Amino acid sequence: MSEQESQIALIFFGGAFLAILMSTFIVSMVVLHRQRQVQNRQKLDHLKTEYEKTILNIENEIQQETLTHIGRELHDNIGQLLSLAKLNLNSTKPEKQAEGKTYINQIIKEVRSLSKTLNLDWVESVTLEDFIQQQLDKIQGTGFCQTSLDSDFSFQELKKDQKLVLIRVIQECLNNAIKHAQPDHLTIQMAKNGAFREINIIDDGLGFDTNQKSEGSGMFNLTKRMETIGGTFKLTSTVGKGTRITLLLPL
Incomplete structure (x- = not known):
């Protein structure tokens, strides 16, 4: 084989090696990019799940506090108002009956106010x-x-x-x-x-x-x-x- 042919062969194999090297690099970059896309998608899905879980937990916590508040109001406030209304309405005195009706109106307002807090x-x-x-x-x-x-x-x-x-x-x-x-x-x-x-x-x-x-x-x-x-x-x-x-x- 002549020197010129040797040089051509060397250039050919060198070019082929570089082409394989570049192809390997490109393929590796594509694979790495796809892996990162998958990881990012998984991370976003995880963040979305955590976000939805956090919001749900907060809603549940606030609703539990609301129910506790309503139970306390029914027992301590509205329950007392109902007892006072009953005592006054059972009276034969007109002024006491009028006072009992006032308590009833107050109870209606309190119940309406509580009903608004049952949801968010x-x-x-x-x-x-x-x-x-x-x-x-x-x-x-x-x-x-x-x-x-x-x-x-x-x-x-x-x-x-x-x-x-x-x-x-x-x-x-x-x-x-x-x-x-x-x-x-x-x-x-x-x-x-x-x-x-x-x-x-x-x-x-x-x-x-x-x-x-x-x-x-x-x-x-x-x-x-x-x-x-x-x-x-x-x-x-x-x-x-x-x-x-x-x-x-x-x-």
């Missing part, structure tokens, strides 16, 4: 600011501590699922403050902050060391719930100087 339609009918103000008023009404709400009303337009998650997370944060913080003042701030809507829940209570591991899973659950709606949960606290919780939700 109230979530759509109330703004997040109104809900928070109601919660803070209840806390202050017990004499537990002073409360305040400062809002720029940037949370007026929320999807029902977002509102459900925020309602539950805020409820849990307020419950934790009541159970553990012993504050003199509890403040909630709501405002737009750049590309986010931000809620700060601030108390001047006992505070705690965030470096110490908690035995419960409360903070982890709150973090995961915020993640299901694309938000974040952040907590900072100092012993003796209170606690600050920040909830961020992208606009």
Whole structure:
């Protein structure tokens, strides 16, 4: 074989080797891309499942609380009103019978009010600011501590699922403050902050060391719930100087 033929053969085999190498590389990239597509699809499916599970759990929790509230109202409030109405209506005195009818009208209003809470339609009918103000008023009404709400009303337009998650997370944060913080003042701030809507829940209570591991899973659950709606949960606290919780939700 001549030198020229050897060079041609070398070029031919070299080209063939490069072609095989390129083909192998391309095939590998295609396979890798498809694997990543499958993984991403599985990840999205998992996130969707977790999201739906979280929303369902929150709805169940709120419904259970609602039923507990209704049971308490039926026993403590409406039950007492019915007893008073019965006593007055059984009286022969016209003024007592009139008072009994007044009680009946009050009972009707109370029952109508309770019926509205049997489903979650109230979530759509109330703004997040109104809900928070109601919660803070209840806390202050017990004499537990002073409360305040400062809002720029940037949370007026929320999807029902977002509102459900925020309602539950805020409820849990307020419950934790009541159970553990012993504050003199509890403040909630709501405002737009750049590309986010931000809620700060601030108390001047006992505070705690965030470096110490908690035995419960409360903070982890709150973090995961915020993640299901694309938000974040952040907590900072100092012993003796209170606690600050920040909830961020992208606009």
